[in-house]
Amino acid sequence: MTNFAEVLKSHGLKATFQRMTILAVIEELGHASIDEIYENVLKTHPTLSLATVYKNIVTMVEQGVLVEVPISGRKSKYELKKHEHLHLICTECGSVTDRQMDEIISADTEKIARDSAFRLHGRQVNLYGVCEHCAQKAAS
Amino acid sequence: MTNFAEVLKSHGLKATFQRMTILAVIEELGHASIDEIYENVLKTHPTLSLATVYKNIVTMVEQGVLVEVPISGRKSKYELKKHEHLHLICTECGSVTDRQMDEIISADTEKIARDSAFRLHGRQVNLYGVCEHCAQKAAS
DNA sequence: ATAATTGCAAATTTTTTGCAGGTTC
DNA sequence: GAACCTGCAAAAAATTTGCAATTAT
Numbered sequence: 001m002t003n004f005a006e007v008l009k010s011h012g013l014k015a016t017f018q019r020m021t022i023l024a025v026i027e028e029l030g031h032a033s034i035d036e037i038y039e040n041v042l043k044t045h046p047t048l049s050l051a052t053v054y055k056n057i058v059t060m061v062e063q064g065v066l067v068e069v070p071i072s073g074r075k076s077k078y079e080l081k082k083h084e085h086l087h088l089i090c091t092e093c094g095s096v097t098d099r100q101m102d103e104i105i106s107a108d109t110e111k112i113a114r115d116s117a118f119r120l121h122g123r124q125v126n127l128y129g130v131c132e133h134c135a136q137k138a139a140s
Numbered sequence: 141m142t143n144f145a146e147v148l149k150s151h152g153l154k155a156t157f158q159r160m161t162i163l164a165v166i167e168e169l170g171h172a173s174i175d176e177i178y179e180n181v182l183k184t185h186p187t188l189s190l191a192t193v194y195k196n197i198v199t200m201v202e203q204g205v206l207v208e209v210p211i212s213g214r215k216s217k218y219e220l221k222k223h224e225h226l227h228l229i230c231t232e233c234g235s236v237t238d239r240q241m242d243e244i245i246s247a248d249t250e251k252i253a254r255d256s257a258f259r260l261h262g263r264q265v266n267l268y269g270v271c272e273h274c275a276q277k278a279a280s
Numbered sequence: 281a282t283a284a285t286t287g288c289a290a291a292t293t294t295t296t297t298g299c300a301g302g303t304t305c
Numbered sequence: 306g307a308a309c310c311t312g313c314a315a316a317a318a319a320t321t322t323g324c325a326a327t328t329a330t
Contacts, residue, residue, distance in 0.1 A: 009330095013284090013285095014283095014284060014285070014328080014329050014330075015329075015330095016284090016285065016286080016328075016329070017328095018285080018286070019285095034319085034320090047286095047287080048286090048287090049286075049287045049288070050287095050320095051286085051287065051288075051289095051320090051321080051322085052285080052286060052287065054319090054320060054321075055285085055286085055321085055322095056285090058320095058321095061213075067212075068212045068213060069212075070210035070211055070212055070216070071210060072207075072208045072209075072210055072264065073201075073208060075319095076210070086249075086252070088252075088253065088256060088258050091261065097256070099252050099256065102248065102252075104244060104245075104248045105244075105245060105248055105249075108242065108244045108245055109226075109245075109265070109267055112226070112228075112239050112242075112267070113228065113267055113269060116228060116237070116239065116272070117272040117275070118228050118267065118269050118270070118271060118272065119269045119270040119275055120267055120268075120269040121231065121268055121269040121270070122267075122268040122269070123265070123266070123267055123268070124212065124264070124265070124266040124267075124268065125249070125263075125264070125265050125266075126263070126264040126265075126266075127249055127252070127253055127258065127260055127262075127263055127264075128260075128261050128262040128263070128264065129253060129258050129259045129260040129261040129262070130258070130259040130261070131258055132256070132257040132258065135257070135259055149305095153309095153310095154303080154304050154305075154308090154309060154310065155304075155305095156303075156304075156309090156310065156311080157303095158310080158311070159310095174294085174295090187311095187312080188311085188312085189311070189312045189313070190295095190312095191295090191296080191297085191311085191312065191313075191314095192310085192311055192312065194294090194295060194296075195296085195297095195310085195311085196310090198295095198296095215294095
């Protein structure tokens with residue numbers, strides 16, 4: 001369980017209860033859309049407004065506390081900023097799972113960028129398909 | 141220049157002038173957001189409504205004529221469905237450029253999916269950074 | 281103390297929908 | 306001719322904003 005107060009302060013943001021709650025929800029869910037964040041935040045802080053969720057997602061992404069994960073055909077999800085990784089995205093249930101991004105992909109994409117004189121700052125590798133759980137459900 | 145009438149019919153869609161115009165715009169721009177599509181479509185078909193753009197993007201994505209390219213911090217763009225490739229996305233100007241997705245990435249991501257019993261259906265590899273053009277502008 | 285943040289309500293922006301008239305096959 | 310498609314206007318959904326009151330440092 002992360003010390004969110006420290007994370008926020010180190011990014012120049014005040015450690016409000018609202019932000020801590022939002023971050024705790026995202027950490028618990030791993031990846032969450034605005035709706036999912038709001039819904040879950042209400043459980044422990046019923047007066048937190050949707051506008052506050054929006055404002056904070058914007059500022060925390062700006063400050064690098066959160067990362068947006070845009071997804072084909074769905075609303076973006078947000079995750080805590082962490083080491084680089086890739087995503088398995090289930091097109092059935094919408095779940096997002098992290099996997100290690102290995103050296104093969106890093107090196108290869110770096111070369112591709114270099115060959116195009118492109119100053120690479122970040123990568124997003126999303127694999128779309130059906131997760132084990134949904135595949136089993138479909139088989140029954 | 142693609143024969144869009146054939147493409148549409150082969151996907152069970154009627155070849156209307158509106159759809160042809162939308163597809164022509166997307167082909168010309170390579171990648172375009174709803175706004176960019178609408179804006180450009182008006183040049184040759186000033187009465188085409190925004191609602192029609194929306195409806196057609198939805199159905200053409202559903203039918204596999206178009207592909208959505210979701211982008212961090214911006215609105216999604218759409219491209220013609222074509223062979224698999226990756227994207228260089230400029231965080232300055234928003235331009236999107238295609239590059240070949242080589243066998244290294246394909247094989248590696250397939251292995252990652254297999255190891256997680258994930259039924260891989262599609263990949264999205266987006267490299268974020270600054271394009272050559274914007275880098276030169278910044279240097280001056 | 282002060283500068284940032286919240287919550288509310290209102291405004292804006294984005295996307296979807298219903299339906300009458302028009303078009304494609 | 307039948308089914309599909311368009312455009313309009315209206316509705317719904319998503320996001321942003323202004324501001325007075327509150328809170329963190």
